[in-house]
Amino acid sequence: MRRGFIENCEREQLHLSGAIQGHGALVRFDGTGRITHASANLRSILGMDAESVLGADLGVLELPDIAPIAATDNRTRRQSVVRHGVVLSVLAITGADDGVLVELIPQPRAVADNPYASYARHSRTPADEAALRSAQEELVAEVARRTGYERVMYYRFHPDGHGEVIAEARNGDAYGSYLGLRFPASDIPSVARALYLKNPWRMIPDATADSVPLLSRSADPVDLTRSDLRSVSEVHRAYLANMGVRSALSFPVAAGDSLEALISCHHSAAQEPDVGLLVELGSLVTAHAVGYVSYRAGQRMRLVDGLSRRFRDIAELIENADGVDDVWPVLGPRLVSEFDADGAMLCVGDDIYSVGEGFDDDTLARVEEVSLGHGAVVWHSDSLSRDIDGLLLTPVAGAAGVLVEVPMGDAVRVWVTRSEFIDEVSWGGNPDKPVEPGLGDEPISPRRSFETWVERRLGYSRPWPTETELLLRQLRTAIGPLAARS
Numbered sequence: 001m002r003r004g005f006i007e008n009c010e011r012e013q014l015h016l017s018g019a020i021q022g023h024g025a026l027v028r029f030d031g032t033g034r035i036t037h038a039s040a041n042l043r044s045i046l047g048m049d050a051e052s053v054l055g056a057d058l059g060v061l062e063l064p065d066i067a068p069i070a071a072t073d074n075r076t077r078r079q080s081v082v083r084h085g086v087v088l089s090v091l092a093i094t095g096a097d098d099g100v101l102v103e104l105i106p107q108p109r110a111v112a113d114n115p116y117a118s119y120a121r122h123s124r125t126p127a128d129e130a131a132l133r134s135a136q137e138e139l140v141a142e143v144a145r146r147t148g149y150e151r152v153m154y155y156r157f158h159p160d161g162h163g164e165v166i167a168e169a170r171n172g173d174a175y176g177s178y179l180g181l182r183f184p185a186s187d188i189p190s191v192a193r194a195l196y197l198k199n200p201w202r203m204i205p206d207a208t209a210d211s212v213p214l215l216s217r218s219a220d221p222v223d224l225t226r227s228d229l230r231s232v233s234e235v236h237r238a239y240l241a242n243m244g245v246r247s248a249l250s251f252p253v254a255a256g257d258s259l260e261a262l263i264s265c266h267h268s269a270a271q272e273p274d275v276g277l278l279v280e281l282g283s284l285v286t287a288h289a290v291g292y293v294s295y296r297a298g299q300r301m302r303l304v305d306g307l308s309r310r311f312r313d314i315a316e317l318i319e320n321a322d323g324v325d326d327v328w329p330v331l332g333p334r335l336v337s338e339f340d341a342d343g344a345m346l347c348v349g350d351d352i353y354s355v356g357e358g359f360d361d362d363t364l365a366r367v368e369e370v371s372l373g374h375g376a377v378v379w380h381s382d383s384l385s386r387d388i389d390g391l392l393l394t395p396v397a398g399a400a401g402v403l404v405e406v407p408m409g410d411a412v413r414v415w416v417t418r419s420e421f422i423d424e425v426s427w428g429g430n431p432d433k434p435v436e437p438g439l440g441d442e443p444i445s446p447r448r449s450f451e452t453w454v455e456r457r458l459g460y461s462r463p464w465p466t467e468t469e470l471l472l473r474q475l476r477t478a479i480g481p482l483a484a485r486s
Contacts, residue, residue, distance in 0.1 A: 152170075163182065197252060
């Protein structure tokens with residue numbers, strides 16, 4: 001993916017678009033209750049001209065008493081109001097700019113009163129990875145069944161931001177499958193991921209529909225971070241069009257401040273689920289996230305408990321040994337085994353002990369300069385050629401290391417290494433696409449093809465598992481006495 005395109009995506013101020021989607025209307029009032037902004041389509045929703053309400057008291061809208069939801073609330077606290085024979089779902093949202101946004105969305109029915117009917121079933125903590133995968137598949141199947149969207153995917157984010165479809169349910173004529181495909185981080189840039197974390201869902205009923213401008217007598221922009229009516233980015237419109245998608249709906253699977261996954265729904269025609277259904281499904285996804293977080297927390301606790309005992313015998317060996325020469329014959333092979341590595345190195349000052357695949361002196365110096373030379377005490381990479389500029393050709397593709405420094409002594413460094421592992425990764429289209437004709441003045445645009453594109457990855461080792469850093473820290477504690485005696 002060209003760097004310019006990624007930078008353009010990240011620079012977009014999605015929350016300050018100054019426009020909304022047309023399936024609802026929006027007004028903003030300030031701390032005095034005066035209307036400062038109104039969407040140009042207000043007449044079609046409330047029968048009032050947008051220009052005529054600007055500067056007026058909120059009471060002119062003849063809405064019930066509105067209690068704005070705070071940033072920590074979801075969207076379940078809605079009111080149903082009948083105006084001109086149409087049911088409106090009304091929600092007031094405390095904005096980031098101290099104003100209050102009022103969403104007015106026509107509905108076929110009043111909002112359901114019990115959004116948590118299936119909460120308990122989906123919030124159960126999975127017993128193991130198989131149960132977690134089953135829960136993920138059940139969730140996308142239920143969302144697909146209840147919404148009718150042609151494709152519903154469980155889109156999991158990897159630590160580097162790229163995504164992978166790990167579960168998929170399809171209805172009707174959905175073409176092909178995205179199951180198992182990966183998508184580059186730029187497909188959902190960090191600015192968009194931040195918005196997902198602040199909202200229980202994101203609905204785009206019709207990506208081809210024109211945006212509706214917000215009118216105001218002020219040039220001050222309105223922060224639409226927490227409004228689902230927020231207009232659709234032109235880049236995202238093109239992206240959806242290239243996928244053959246006209247309507248999209250997403251629910252975040254969040255763990256605190258981390259966006260773990262999205263439940264992503266696609267449809268080739270315009271589609272607008274009612275707010276009541278969105279509230280219900282949002283609660284199901286939230287329940288699933290509770291079970292997911294509970295499972296991962298328990299998994300981590302068990303891992304930490306197990307790791308605390310992993311190097312206990314090594315610590316005892318170091319404590320009773322006379323020097324490194326007594327320790328290394330046991331420690332070297334043990335490190336290779338514990339880290340599933342192809343080699344290991346122990347560096348005490350300028351003395352180097354090694355087993356299996358290791359670094360030459362120049363490569364070791366360069367790796368340590370970039371990694372442990374900047375204050376880090378643990379570091380790992382599955383692609384040294386990607387993470388270290390100017391690295392000479394080496395049979396080692398990935399490495400993990402730990403540093404122990406002591407006053408008045410030689411620093412001790414331990415490295416475990418992995419050789420190159422040539423892997424094939426299936427992407428939804430070529431993530432490193434060439435430049436294409438852009439949108440207006442933009443020089444490049446989203447890639448046009450999402451057909452499976454297989455990348456043969458070179459210069460990578462097998463990826464280090466998630467517990468690698470914890471294991472390195474346990475090792476650092478175990479070898480501390482060795483550094484103290486060096």
